[in-house]
Structures are given as C-alpha cells and as structure tokens.
Amino acid sequence: MITLNINGKEHQFNDDGNMPLLWALRDTLKYTGTKYGCGKGLCGACTVHVDGQPVRSCVMPVSALANVKITTIEGLSEQGDHPVQQAWQDLNVVQCGYCQSGQIMSAVALLEREPNPNDKDIELAMSGNICRCGTYQRVKQAIHLAADLATEVKGS
Amino acid sequence: MKHIENVSRRSFLKKFGMSSTALVLGVQLPSMLTIPKALAGVTSSDTFSPSVYVQVSADNIVSIVVHRSEMGQGIRTSIPMIVADEIGADWQKIAVVQGLGDKKYGSQNTDGSRSVRRFYQPLREAGAAARMMLQQAAAEQWQVDVSETLAKNSTIVHTKSDRVLTFGSLVSAASKLTLPKQSDLILKAKKDFNLIGKSDVALVDGKKIATGQTTYGFDVELDNMQYAVIARPPVLGAKVKSFNSDAAKAIAGVIDVVQMPDLEEPALFKPLGGVAVIAKNTWAAIKGREALDIQWHESAHKSYNSAEYKKALAESCDNPAKTLRSKGNVTQALVDAKQVITASYYVPELIHVPMEPPAATAHYHDGIFDIWACTQTPQSAQGTVAQILAVAPENVNINVTLLGGGFGRKSKPDFVVEAAILSKQLNVPVKVMWTREDEVKNGYYHAVSYQKLMAGIDEHNQVTAWQHHVAEPPIGSTFSKGADLIGSEASLGLVDMPYDIANVSCAIGKAPAHTRIGWMRSVTNINHVFAISSFIDELAQAKGVDSKDNLINMLGSDRKIDFAQENADYSNYGETLEKFPVDTARMKAVIEKASKMAKWGRSLPKGHGLGIAMHRSFVSYVACVVEVSENIDGKVKVHDVWMAVDCGLAVNPERIRSQMEGAAIFALSLTFYSELTAKNGVIEQNNFDDYQVARIADAPTTHVEIIASDAPPGGVGEPGVPPIAPAICNAIFNATGKRYRELPLKKYGIV
Numbered sequence: 001m002i003t004l005n006i007n008g009k010e011h012q013f014n015d016d017g018n019m020p021l022l023w024a025l026r027d028t029l030k031y032t033g034t035k036y037g038c039g040k041g042l043c044g045a046c047t048v049h050v051d052g053q054p055v056r057s058c059v060m061p062v063s064a065l066a067n068v069k070i071t072t073i074e075g076l077s078e079q080g081d082h083p084v085q086q087a088w089q090d091l092n093v094v095q096c097g098y099c100q101s102g103q104i105m106s107a108v109a110l111l112e113r114e115p116n117p118n119d120k121d122i123e124l125a126m127s128g129n130i131c132r133c134g135t136y137q138r139v140k141q142a143i144h145l146a147a148d149l150a151t152e153v154k155g156s
Numbered sequence: 157m158k159h160i161e162n163v164s165r166r167s168f169l170k171k172f173g174m175s176s177t178a179l180v181l182g183v184q185l186p187s188m189l190t191i192p193k194a195l196a197g198v199t200s201s202d203t204f205s206p207s208v209y210v211q212v213s214a215d216n217i218v219s220i221v222v223h224r225s226e227m228g229q230g231i232r233t234s235i236p237m238i239v240a241d242e243i244g245a246d247w248q249k250i251a252v253v254q255g256l257g258d259k260k261y262g263s264q265n266t267d268g269s270r271s272v273r274r275f276y277q278p279l280r281e282a283g284a285a286a287r288m289m290l291q292q293a294a295a296e297q298w299q300v301d302v303s304e305t306l307a308k309n310s311t312i313v314h315t316k317s318d319r320v321l322t323f324g325s326l327v328s329a330a331s332k333l334t335l336p337k338q339s340d341l342i343l344k345a346k347k348d349f350n351l352i353g354k355s356d357v358a359l360v361d362g363k364k365i366a367t368g369q370t371t372y373g374f375d376v377e378l379d380n381m382q383y384a385v386i387a388r389p390p391v392l393g394a395k396v397k398s399f400n401s402d403a404a405k406a407i408a409g410v411i412d413v414v415q416m417p418d419l420e421e422p423a424l425f426k427p428l429g430g431v432a433v434i435a436k437n438t439w440a441a442i443k444g445r446e447a448l449d450i451q452w453h454e455s456a457h458k459s460y461n462s463a464e465y466k467k468a469l470a471e472s473c474d475n476p477a478k479t480l481r482s483k484g485n486v487t488q489a490l491v492d493a494k495q496v497i498t499a500s501y502y503v504p505e506l507i508h509v510p511m512e513p514p515a516a517t518a519h520y521h522d523g524i525f526d527i528w529a530c531t532q533t534p535q536s537a538q539g540t541v542a543q544i545l546a547v548a549p550e551n552v553n554i555n556v557t558l559l560g561g562g563f564g565r566k567s568k569p570d571f572v573v574e575a576a577i578l579s580k581q582l583n584v585p586v587k588v589m590w591t592r593e594d595e596v597k598n599g600y601y602h603a604v605s606y607q608k609l610m611a612g613i614d615e616h617n618q619v620t621a622w623q624h625h626v627a628e629p630p631i632g633s634t635f636s637k638g639a640d641l642i643g644s645e646a647s648l649g650l651v652d653m654p655y656d657i658a659n660v661s662c663a664i665g666k667a668p669a670h671t672r673i674g675w676m677r678s679v680t681n682i683n684h685v686f687a688i689s690s691f692i693d694e695l696a697q698a699k700g701v702d703s704k705d706n707l708i709n710m711l712g713s714d715r716k717i718d719f720a721q722e723n724a725d726y727s728n729y730g731e732t733l734e735k736f737p738v739d740t741a742r743m744k745a746v747i748e749k750a751s752k753m754a755k756w757g758r759s760l761p762k763g764h765g766l767g768i769a770m771h772r773s774f775v776s777y778v779a780c781v782v783e784v785s786e787n788i789d790g791k792v793k794v795h796d797v798w799m800a801v802d803c804g805l806a807v808n809p810e811r812i813r814s815q816m817e818g819a820a821i822f823a824l825s826l827t828f829y830s831e832l833t834a835k836n837g838v839i840e841q842n843n844f845d846d847y848q849v850a851r852i853a854d855a856p857t858t859h860v861e862i863i864a865s866d867a868p869p870g871g872v873g874e875p876g877v878p879p880i881a882p883a884i885c886n887a888i889f890n891a892t893g894k895r896y897r898e899l900p901l902k903k904y905g906i907v
Contacts, residue, residue, distance in 0.1 A: 016408060019439040027383065027437035032375040033368020035560070037511050038592045039442075042844040045511055073368030080367040088366045092358065092810060095818055096228030097365035098372055098511040098560025123853040130844060132511050132561050133228045134821025135814070136855035 002066050006031065007075025017063030021055075022046045024062045025072060033073040033101050037130070044129030047102035048072050054109040056128070073101040076108065084108050087146035095133035103129045107143050116147050204327040206289055206335055207282035208260050210239055216310055216324030218245040223255035224275070225266040225532045226361070227510075227562035228818070229873045230811030233360045234272060235279060237808055241351035242283025242344055243290075244307025245323070252360050257534025257554030266532040267567045267675060268729065269774035269871025272807050276869045284341045286330075293329035294321045346805075346866070355810040361558065372560045373515035373530025378585040381517065382411055384578055385441045385589060387448055388430040388598045391837035392671055393421055393455040399431050403447035409440025413448070414581060416574065422637040423672045425540045427574045428598055434582060438589060458837035460670030462604070465834070466502065469606035472627035472665030473500075478641060481651040481724035484659030489621035493612025497698050499691055501609070502898040503683035505832040506602035508676050509849060512560020513595040518575035519585040525552045529572045530559040537569035541576045552576075563822075564675035568600050596847050597839045600674025601832065603628040603645075603667075607687040612659075617699050619710060622657045624688070626650060626664050628680065633669035640666040642680070644727060649684030649771065649878060651724040654743060655692065656712025660722060670837060677822060678874040681773045682881070689769035689882030690897065693889065703886060704751050704768050714741040729775050735868055736775040742802050743770055745863060746779035749800035753859055754781035763787065764795075765891025769879035774871025776803035777863075778816070782856075782883040786892050792906045794824060794856040794884060799876060801860065804867035812872050813860040819876025820858045825849040827881040828907045831900050848902070 002013045004024070011029055020039075025031040025048070034057055037045030041056040048057045049071040076082045084107050087093075094100045103126070110117055110125035117125070122143050131139065202214040211219040220239045226232040232252055240250050255261055263274065287307045294312035295302040298319060305312050310323045351357065364370045389395070401413035412434040419429040433444035490496055516529035518541075525547065531537045534554040542549040559566055575588040590598075605628035612621035632639035642664055651662050676682070696706035716737040719726035728736060747770050751757075754766060763785045770779035780799045786792050797820045806812055829848035833840045841847040881899065888906075889895050896904060 015437070016439065019437070023437055023439040026375075027439070030377060031368075032371070032377070035372075035512070036374060036438075036589075038844050040592075040843050040845070043511065043592075076367075080363055085363075085366040089358065089362045092362060092814065094228075094359065094362060094365045095230070095814060096226075096511065096559060096561045097361065097370060098558075100365055101368045104366065126852045130511065130849060130851060132509055132563070132822070132849060134818035134824075134850070134855070136821060136850075136852040137817055137858060138814075139852065140855075 002062055004062065004065060004070060005068065006070045007072060013062055018061050021048065021057035021060045021062055021065060021070070025057060031072050031074055035098055035101055037099065043099070044106060045099045045102040047105040047129065049105060049109060052109065052112060054106050073105060076104070082108065083149040084111065084142070084146040087142040087149060091138050091142045091145060093135055093138040093142045095135055099129060099131045103131065103139055107139070107146065110143065111147060111150065115150065117143065202327060204286070204331045206286045209279060209282040210243065210286050212286065212290070212323050212327055212330070214324045214327045216322050217249055217251050218243060218310060218323065219251045219253050221253050221255045221261070223261035223264050224271040225264070225534070225556050225559055225562065227266065227532065227559035227566070229271070229815060230359060230808060231266070231271050233357060234808040234811060235275070236360065237351040237357060238276060238279045239283040241349055242280045243287045244310070246310040247351065249310045254556055257538040257556070259535055264534050265536065265567065266562070267564055269874045272869045273775065273871055276807065280343055281338065281341055284343050285336055288336050288342065289330045289333045290323055290326050292333055293326040297321065297329065352807050353805070353809065357808065357810065371557050372512050373528070373557045374512055374560065374589060376517040376528040376557060376587060378517060378519055381585040381587055382434045382436065382582065383438045383441050383589065384432050384434045384586050385438070385445050385591060386416060386430050386432040386574060387445050387450055388428040388594065389452060389455070390597070391455040392423070392457045393419060394452040395429060396431060397451040397453045399448060399450040401448060403449070404433055404444040407440060407444045407447055409436045410444040411435055412582060413444070414578060416577065423634050425536065425569050425573065426544065427570050427577065432578055434578065434586065442591065455837060457670040460834045460837045462833040465604065466606060469604070469627040469665070469667055470500065472667055473606055473608040473625040476625050476663035476665045479661060479663040480646045481660060481662040481719065481722050483722035486621045486623050486659045486661040489659035490610065490612045490623070492614070493621060494615045495613040495698060496610065497613065497695060498608070498610045499694055499897055501607045501683070501687040501690060503605050503686055504899065505604040505671070505834070506676060506826055506830055507596055507599045507832055507847065508563040508565035509595065509844070509847065510559070510561025510563055510565055513590040513592055514566060514571035515587065515589045516572040516575040517585060517587040518579035520576065520579040520583070523547065523551055525576050525579070526555070527553060527572060527576065528555045528557055529569070530557050530566055531569055531572060532559065532562045532566040533569060537572040540569050541573055544573050545576050545580060563677045565600060568674060592844070593842045596841050596843065600634065600672045602676035602682065603630070603673045603680065605680070605683040607683065609687060609691045611691070611695055613695070613698060619657050619695055621659045622653065622655070622661070624650065624653065624662045626684070627667045628683070629667040629669035629673050631673050631675065634672050634674060638668070640668045645680040647727040648679050649681040649688065649773065651719055651726055652738065652772070653688055654717060654738065654740060654772065655710040657710070662724070670834065671839070678773060678877040681771065681878040682826065685769070685771045685878035686881045686899065689771065689879060690885050693767070693882070693886040694895065704747065704756050707747055707768065707770060708744055711740045711743055714744070729871070731775055736870065738772065742777050743772060746770060746777045746800040746802050749861055749863060750779040750781045750798050753798040753800065753861055754783065754796070756781060761785070763891060765887045765889070767883045767885065767887025767890055769883040769886060771875070771878045773875045773878055776801060776870035776872065776875040778875045778879055780879045780883045782880070782887045784884060784887040784891050790906060792888055792901070794854070797856050797858040797880070799858060799860045800863060801876065802863035802865055803870040803872050803875070804865050805869045806862045807869055809862055812862055815872050816860040816876040817858045819874070820880055821850050821855060823877045823880030824854060824884070827884050827899055828854070828901050
C-alpha cells in the first residue's frame, strides 16, 4: 500500500509498485489529463510535477513516490487560470492538444525556476516535449506571455 | 507563481497582435454514454432541426453538429463559425456537438484537406435555411414582410420597429414551416460576415485542453472496462504458429490472452492478427505482452530489406512500366539539347507518429457495438466493424473522440475493429491501445520512393525536355494484393508538374509493397515535390539564373492548365477544373508574395542561404522561402520560413496560419530526421529515439500570409507540407554549395 498525494488529495494505491505513475494516474485513479506518448521518457506528454520538479510519469515507478507531492494538469489551478494556461488560451497555442498537458507542466516548472526566461532557456527546458502538430513557435511565445502575465500579477 | 486576478489582458494581447475580444464559447464534448443519438431532422415543440447540422432549441441555444473529426486542424471551431455566421447566432449561445458516424451527414472521412472545401457551401445553406425559417416565423407573428427582418445575435429583428424575438421563442412556429428550396436560399454577403474570415475566434476546446479536461481515444473509460494491448506480427502477413501464455497469465492484473484472427491479404482495414493480452490496467497488459512467447509462420514479405529495396527501386525507374503524361517528344528533345541535367532523389519510408497512437474502446451488448475511437473516418469504422463482425451498420455506434493528431493514420480503422472483436469475444467493454512501438512497427506507411529526373536545356537557355521516372510501392497494394504500380498517387505532384516545357514525360516503375502503404499528410506530394522543386532549382543553377526568377519564367504565361491535353489523367483532388482550375497566375502570385515577405535577393550574412519552392495541392497554392545557415561545424539551422498561401476564401485565418506553422514543422521533421528501414521484413525503428521528429530547438520562426481571395475555399491541412523540404535543400545549396538529394539530411551529418 502506497499513499499518493495528488493535487493535494491522498489516494491509497494497492497495485504493483513497479507500475509507472502514468498508468496509476490514468487507469487506477482516473486522472486522464496526463497523456501517454512513448512510455520511454522520450516525448514529455506524460510530464507531471513531483515536489515541483517536472518528471516523466511514464518511467517513474509508483513505489518511489511515497511522501511527495504530485501535481497533474488537473491540479495546476482551480479555475484553469494559471498564467501559463491563460497564455496558452490567449495565443490559441494548441492544435490537437494531446501533448499540451505535458508542454504546460514543463513550462510551469521552467517559470517557477526562471521567471523571465529567454529563448535559449525555453528551448532547453522544453526540449523533452515533442509536439507533432508543430506548435513550438506558439509554445515559445506563450511562455514569454505567461512570464509577463505573472510579473504583472506580482506588480499589481 | 501566483494565480492571475484582476489583470487587464488587453496590453498583453495587443503586444502579440491578438484582439482583446477573443470569443470563447461553451463546448459540448462527447461524454461517455450520453451522446445524443442524432439531431436528425427531428422536430418537436421545443426544438427546431431544419437540417442534420443545426438545431435551435427553446432555451435559445443553437446546436451545431461537427460531423468531421478534430485532430488539430481546428474543425470544431471552423464549422461552427460557418453555421453560426450564416444563421446569425450569438457565438456565446451555441453548443458544439460532435456527430456520430452516420451517412446522413455526407462524407465524414476527415482526410484529403476537404472539410471546409467540401462542406462550406452545404453548411452555409443549412444555416441560411434555418435563418430564413426563423425570419419567416417572426414576420408572420408581426404580420410584416420578411424582407423587413434580419437575424442578429440569436434574435430576429424587425428593422422598421426595432422589435426583437429570440430564436428560442420562434422554435415552435419555425418548426411548422416548409423548408425553403435550395434555389431560394439567400446566403449572407461577404461584407456581412461576422465570424467567417475573422481571426479573433478562440478555439472551442482551448480551455478544456489547457486544463486536461478533454477526452481523446486513449482517455475513454467505461464501467467494467478492460485494457488490451496486442502483439502483432513483426512481418506483414506472418501468422501465429503457436504461443505460450503461461508467463503472461501469471502476471498480476492480466485477465486473459486471446489470439486474434489471422490477416489474409490484402490488408484493407482489417486487423493485423497476433495475440491480445487483456488486463485490469494498461501496465499489466504491457507486462503480460512482454511475457508472451509467440512463434510466427514465415511471411513472403521477409524479403524486404531497405538497402536492397532502394537499389531495386532505382532499377525500376530505368525500366518504367507505364507512361502517365506525355507531351511532345522528350527523347528527341534530350538528344537535341545543348545541356542535359540528370538527378536522382530518394525519400525513405515514413510513419505518422501522432502524439496519441491509435486507441479504441468497444462495448458489445444486445447485438450492438457502442464504440469510442479517435478515428478520422467514423463511417468507414462503422462499415468495417459491421462487415467483419457480421452486424448491420446501424447496430454500430461510432462516437468520435478528440484525436491526438491523425495525419492520415487514423483514417484506417483497423484498431477499431480490434476493439470490437475483443469486446464481443470477452463480453466486456475493452479498450485497445497501441503503444508507440506498435504504431511505428505496424503502421500504414508513407511509401519509400526513388525518382530519376532528366532535363534538356537548349542553346537559348530554355528547358525543352522534362523526364520524370518514379518507383514507389502503391497505396493500392493495401487494397489489392500484389498491386505494384501507383494510381491515384500520380495526381499528387507527379503528372501535375506545372512548368511550361515543350516536351514532357512522366512514367512509373513497378514496386511491390512489403508493408501496408497508406496516406500520410499530403501523401506522395511530399516526395514528388521534393524531387520536382529541387530539380527545378538545379536547372536554375545549370542555366545560371536566379532561383525565383527561374520559377516565374518556367511557369510561362498566365494560364489554366488542363493536363488531359498532355495525355495525363489528372484527378484534381476530386474537383472540377471549372471550380478549381490549375492557375499559373495564382502560382506566380504566391511566389511573388513569399519572395517579398522574405526580401528575396537581399544580401545575406556569411553562411546563410535562401531557398524557394512552390506547389499547388489539395487545390490550394503555397509558396515558401526558407533561410538557413551553416555554422563552422558544418551544422545547418533553419531560421525563418515565409509562407504565402492562396486557399481561396479564408474561413478561419487563424487556423490557416497555425496549419502552415505546423506543416513547416512536419516537413522539417522528415527533411532532417525521420527514416524507417526494414530488415527481413521487420521495421527496425521503435520509438522517438530512433524515429526522430523535430523538437522545439529545431523550430524556425514561420511567417504566414494569406492571399485575399473570393475563390471557393481550398484545402489547408496538407498543402503547407510539400514545398518545405525542397525549399530547405535549395536554401542549403545556396548557403553551402552542397546539393542533397536524399532524405533525411541527418545521414549527411549536418544536424
């Protein structure tokens, strides 16, 4: 039995401790906002936060996750109004949208670490997130916009 | 980071050139088991359904059916824009309803860049009919002439008295009126559009996607559902000889192991066969599959080895089996030419890799299949399940989820049939998921191709001869076993070479298929245009003229081309040449526009180069200019892409731009990185580590301009792809003097 703290809520997990967090989230706990893309930590679609750090949930066994705080896309904000989520909507970033939970989680982690990133910072932080639709240009723009939005909040 | 509150978004939006009045509306995604069976011309006292696409209800909501699949092209926003504009609906008071698979909607086959192209007119007519009936109902109530009324913000207004009635209040009366005849419909004038052609419409699913609340094929969850993955044959057509499932069944969570029916070629949309592992979660199913011990029979396709196959394709180009376009006398013109240029081009086998691999959930009960799937083609899914499972099509309900990318892979419903077979056999709801490896190793592939081109240049420096030979395994082989000559592919960038040359010959060689060949975004335009637009550039260099001037010059006079005059059977994407001509003036216009955007001819920093290419596909015209540089380590970077698109009337300009941006990345991936190879019939690649696609650091800045046009809307999803690869290679030549004729470019060590 492992206690998983997800988006501030505790869940008792009773299955194979080797199960990657991705499948525990999706199949067992029904948090389907976190997506499968490769199962090998290559594409970033499954990115969640573990104690604020971006983690590829498809290669992270549940057994390693007791006593940590896990945040998924569903837990990023109550109203869907996190500056990154807002910037994403304002710029119509998404195309199919499937990779975007992971893109947003990586972007949020970047901005937590570096509130005013330059293009190189963004390319480095987002290099593990593939978007086959090719929204990269808008992802970059939206991260800059989110940085501005967050700064304005602090200043206001 | 704090949550944002009380912040003016205006300044930020302005900064990015976006309107501050972005329109957002409520969305109705297909929720499990609650999808309305139809809005099917049913009228009752509290709803008014003058067509299968639109329904007005007494609560003043206009429901608009999107019968096409959303896979990132924005169709769940664009179709409602068309209908809502024509009916006069308040954008905040519409509901978007995803249509089930049903032939009453017309084609739902969401490929070929034709959702707006084929349905712009019918959808406007649906909206206009509804509006006119509401106007008529209001006019009768007011006892005024209907010409004194107009529709606005989901109300009918009497212009002389400013009296107003909501759509909802007119539902009952409008339902009793006769549907206007098609010839009597009055469509809105372009100047009155308030949604069509506007760039400030927010995506209908934008917020749900940004908050993880949407349902893709992978996300479907039903009560008592079981999870399945399938071990499919490593070589096409290989059948299961025997298997041992003891170890698989010993894994906690594995429920059952089931052999799938063997595949008999042709593959069509049938499942590939193999052995399915059914479990209580995906992880157990995957572990169970790893534990299977399967012996396979041999398949004749084990002879497929990429290096040898490439040589065979090259030889096939030298012995063409069929000529598909013939004008003048190419052989003589080549003899007479002062200069003969030859070049060969190779593009490998490719695969779609949508971020969401195929997935489908089926629930068989009471003789009925309820199915949820990320399918591009719900009617074909319905028909294929009905045929293979021997039920009537009306007993197969196909609910279309959002698609996590499609690119043509999800036009083939083999994965939907797999779920149906397992649900019926096991008598429980079953979700079949393809892992990334499954998707890469068992796809419907973009055909590998070899092309040999030859041109003659005369003493006046004019190109007088053009010979293009192609060998590539045909899509037809997926539907007809043993087919080895391309058919429909020839109209995708081969016989429609538009340059004005006196002697032309296009011919094809035989190429037997050893994998399932299918459509991938822009299909054989990818490789045909890579060859043609690279070779045209090589001819510019041979002639010693500027690349862009050469394109304009070689297009010849402004004219509308009929390839039938040159003994070619050109399908024009299923459209008539009257409605969608092959117009060289429009080709030149996009070339001029892209050149202007890129400031073609400017002096460039050392190591930089510009390249240009143009192609008409899916009846739309796209020209692009690409700027690249080579650094001191010999590595190439694409900095900027300028794209000019003429797709006729631009319904949703914002999504047209996003499709062009995405097309540039899709093409950049195949230009630099992507390649499948086969060894003894087995695809050697597995996942994103050995089948690479572009990442964010590879992404150029893409600038898009849309040519203003009142021509009928053309395709948008695919036409951006074909010109990018040749433009990149042309730019690399101009930057470095090196001409690359084989993709992907990573094999040359330049990325």
